[in-house]
Amino acid sequence: MKRRGKDGPTPRFSRGSDKLASGLAIAAFALLVGFVSVPLLSLVIWTVDKGAWRAMASPVAVDALLLSVRTTSITMAILLVVGTPAAYILARADFRGNRVVNTLIDVPVVLPPSAAGIALLLAFGRLGLVGKYLDAFGVTISFTTAAVVMAEVFVAAPFYIRQAATGFSAVDQTVEEAALVDGAGRSTVFFKVTVPLALPALVSGALTAWARALGEFGATIIFAGSFRGVTQTIPLAIFAEFHRDLDAAVALSVLVLGFAFAVILAVRYLTAGATTHEA
Amino acid sequence: MVLVGPTGCGQSSANSGSDGGDKKQGGTLTLFAASSLIDAFGELAKTFEKQNEGVEVKQSFESSSTLLTQIQQGAPADVFASAAQEEMNTAVQDGLVAGEPEVFVKNREIIMVPNDNPAGITEFRDVADPGVKLALAQKDVPAADYAIEILGKANARYGSDFKKDVLSNVVSREADVRASVNRVVVGDADATFGYKSDYTPDIRDRVKVVEIPSGLNIIATYPIAALKDANDPELAKKWVDLVTSDEGQRVLEKWNFEPAA
Numbered sequence: 001m002k003r004r005g006k007d008g009p010t011p012r013f014s015r016g017s018d019k020l021a022s023g024l025a026i027a028a029f030a031l032l033v034g035f036v037s038v039p040l041l042s043l044v045i046w047t048v049d050k051g052a053w054r055a056m057a058s059p060v061a062v063d064a065l066l067l068s069v070r071t072t073s074i075t076m077a078i079l080l081v082v083g084t085p086a087a088y089i090l091a092r093a094d095f096r097g098n099r100v101v102n103t104l105i106d107v108p109v110v111l112p113p114s115a116a117g118i119a120l121l122l123a124f125g126r127l128g129l130v131g132k133y134l135d136a137f138g139v140t141i142s143f144t145t146a147a148v149v150m151a152e153v154f155v156a157a158p159f160y161i162r163q164a165a166t167g168f169s170a171v172d173q174t175v176e177e178a179a180l181v182d183g184a185g186r187s188t189v190f191f192k193v194t195v196p197l198a199l200p201a202l203v204s205g206a207l208t209a210w211a212r213a214l215g216e217f218g219a220t221i222i223f224a225g226s227f228r229g230v231t232q233t234i235p236l237a238i239f240a241e242f243h244r245d246l247d248a249a250v251a252l253s254v255l256v257l258g259f260a261f262a263v264i265l266a267v268r269y270l271t272a273g274a275t276t277h278e279a
Numbered sequence: 280m281v282l283v284g285p286t287g288c289g290q291s292s293a294n295s296g297s298d299g300g301d302k303k304q305g306g307t308l309t310l311f312a313a314s315s316l317i318d319a320f321g322e323l324a325k326t327f328e329k330q331n332e333g334v335e336v337k338q339s340f341e342s343s344s345t346l347l348t349q350i351q352q353g354a355p356a357d358v359f360a361s362a363a364q365e366e367m368n369t370a371v372q373d374g375l376v377a378g379e380p381e382v383f384v385k386n387r388e389i390i391m392v393p394n395d396n397p398a399g400i401t402e403f404r405d406v407a408d409p410g411v412k413l414a415l416a417q418k419d420v421p422a423a424d425y426a427i428e429i430l431g432k433a434n435a436r437y438g439s440d441f442k443k444d445v446l447s448n449v450v451s452r453e454a455d456v457r458a459s460v461n462r463v464v465v466g467d468a469d470a471t472f473g474y475k476s477d478y479t480p481d482i483r484d485r486v487k488v489v490e491i492p493s494g495l496n497i498i499a500t501y502p503i504a505a506l507k508d509a510n511d512p513e514l515a516k517k518w519v520d521l522v523t524s525d526e527g528q529r530v531l532e533k534w535n536f537e538p539a540a
Contacts, residue, residue: 126397127466142467143412143450225414225451225462240452243345244419 040257047254055251063229064237065255071145071233072213075152079160079209084202087164088190092173109158116154117222124150124223147224148231152213160209167201168194203271207264214260234259305333308514309355311346312338313362313421313501314455315386315474319534320360326530327521334514342420342455350375350506357509358518360501362386362456362474363421367502377512380504383522385537386474387496388425390489391463398469403491404437406470407444414451414459414468422456425497426472432495460486474499476535500539 047053055061090102108116124131124141131141141147171194179189195202217235224231226240234256241249308327312320317340324336339346343361347369350356359376360383361367367380392400398411406413416423430442450468453459460477462468464485478488503522505515521527528538 121465121467125465125467127393140412221454225467226417226453227449227451231451239454240417243342243348243417243454 043250043254043257046250050247050250052247052251052254055245055248056255058248058251060228060232060237060241060248061252061255064232064234064252065259067145067148067229067232068214068234068256068259071148071152072210074149075156075213076206076210078149078153079157080206083157083161084164084195087161088168088194090161091165091168105161106158108155109162113155113216113218114222115218117151117219120147120151120154120219120223142223143225143227143231145224145230148220148233151219151223152216155216155219156209156213159212160205163201163205163208164198167198167205170201171197199271203267207267210263211260214256305335306511306514307335307337308357308511308518310336310338310358310360310518311350311354311356312340312358312360313343313346314340314457315362315422315476316340316360316501317457318479319476319531319536322530322534323521323527326526327518330521331514331517336518340455340457342416342422344419344421345455353508355508355510356506357511357515358503358505360503360522361421362499362501363424364500364502365424366421367504370504370506375507376504377507377509377515378505380502381519381523382500382539383503383519384501384528384531384539386476386499386501387537388422388429388472388491388499389475389478390470390491391460391473391478391486392470392489393463393466393468394485394487395466396469396487397466400470400489403433403489403495404441405489406448407437407441409444409448411448412450412467412469413445413448414453414462414471415449416456416459416472417452417454420455421499422459422472422474423452425499428497429472429491429495436492436495474535475537478535498537501536 090098090105111119121128121142123129124134124147126132126135126140126142134141141150175197176189176193179193180186184192215235216233217239220231220233221236221239226232226236228237232240234252238249238252238256241252310320310324317338320338320340324338327336328334339349339356341349343363343366346356346359346361347366350359350370351373359367359370361370367376370376371380390400390403390406392398398405398408400406400408400411405411415426418424427442430445434440434442451459451462453462456473456477459468459471460473460482463471464482466485470489478486503519505512505519509515522531523539532538
């Protein structure tokens with residue numbers, strides 16, 4: 001509850017400057033909405049205008065979409081399985097070097113993706129730090145779909161782990177302790193109490209990470225290369241088509257726009273029941 | 280036509296005031312050149328800047344097909360140097376070129392393999408061996424188009440499946456020829472098609488060359504031309520003159536190109 005009365009004095013601002021301030025805020029809002037929607041609209045208009053729809057059914061587009069669906073799904077599965085417990089430890093455990101690990105996890109966020117690609121190449125390429133030992137066992141990662149997933153996990157992980165850890169920290173520890181006292185096992189408490197309470201943060205973290213993985217370009221093209229059906233995800237296909245056929249590049253962009261929109265809507269809808277009580 | 284753009288800004292400020300009549304010294308020359316020219320043109324740019332005091336040479340090196348697209352879309356370029364006739368012909372047809380393009384240099388293709396040669400490629404026909412990881416520039420990049428042409432000719436010598444077998448070995452299509460060569464330099468690709476001029480001194484300790492039989496090889500001819508919308512036509516012409524001069528040809532030969540004549 002706010003203590004300030006309804007008709008208390010409004011210091012510093014007169015009515016007129018209040019109006020000016022809200023006018024400016026509305027203008028800023030309109031500017032932002034226009035700035036975001038005009039380019040998106042341009043994509044759709046071009047597609048309709050030039051009949052670029054057909055390019056969406058081209059083998060390049062279909063292969064790229066399927067590959068993007070496949071790689072981002074695997075990426076998300078890895079992030080949920082590995083990232084969730086890791087985030088819980090980051091949020092709860094008080095160990096030496098916690099701060100260092102925290103910073104390290106955030107590095108891929110500020111690292112340009114192309115630099116991430118070079119780093120992955122020097123680590124896991126055939127002559128790389130780890131890659132040369134893998135190569136000795138006949139395992140090669142370059143130019144495979146596995147390399148695409150690794151690039152996506154590398155750049156997307158911090159987005160999920162960071163938000164999940166924040167979500168876990170916000171869960172009241174006394175609730176967990178109460179459940180433990182009642183005789184529930186640690187893992188039961190985690191899955192039945194902690195995760196449901198942190199769910200909104202987990203969902204929004206997962207969505208951000210998925211979006212980042214879907215848009216991944218720089219690390220993928222440098223580390224994994226570009227080949228239809230194997231490593232050429234939608235962003236790479238857009239880049240390749242831009243050099244040859246602008247209509248196809250536009251169609252692919254619309255395709256990925258629609259796909260991303262559909263996934264975000266679906267997740268929001270499916271998790272609405274579970275998350276509304278928090279917001 | 281007024282060209283605006285990130286590089287255009289620098290040009291217009293450098294040239295402001297020169298419209299009136301008396302030409303000031305200085306200015307900027309913007310070159311759009313095939314990525315295989317990066318070393319030779321880099322060296323020539325220094326010579327050019329020495330010869331023309333106050334002039335700054337800006338260069339953009341990408342695949343000829345990418346450069347053509349950019350020029351068609353109004354990118355601020357003074358000179359276009361292409362690794363193939365096709366891109367230059369299109370530029371001429373689109374009315375983007377001032378005067379006649381000149382062939383200034385020739386090139387050949389080679390196969391490059393990493394020094395430790397994991398796929399054991401010792402002669403050209405080995406690139407068709409199953410399991411070879413071949414990197415290739417993407418479609419419409421001259422280096423890749425030439426490679427396809429060579430493979431087409433090779434079918435007659437090595438059997439009608441040769442081209443198909445080689446293309447089934449491709450693991451990545453790269454944005455330009457230098458990106459493709461770098462796949463071999465870092466050791467991840469077993470082989471790539473590149474130009475003889477791409478075998479530069481700084482990669483010689485990491486890469487080995489496998490020659491393509493001369494009967495199958497192509498001769499890449501590189502045309503150069505000043506562009507119609509050049510910001511400084513005089514500088515553009517001077518650059519073309521330098522590249523075709525004895526001095527320019529010497530530098531190009533030093534970087535493994537073959538003289539045009």
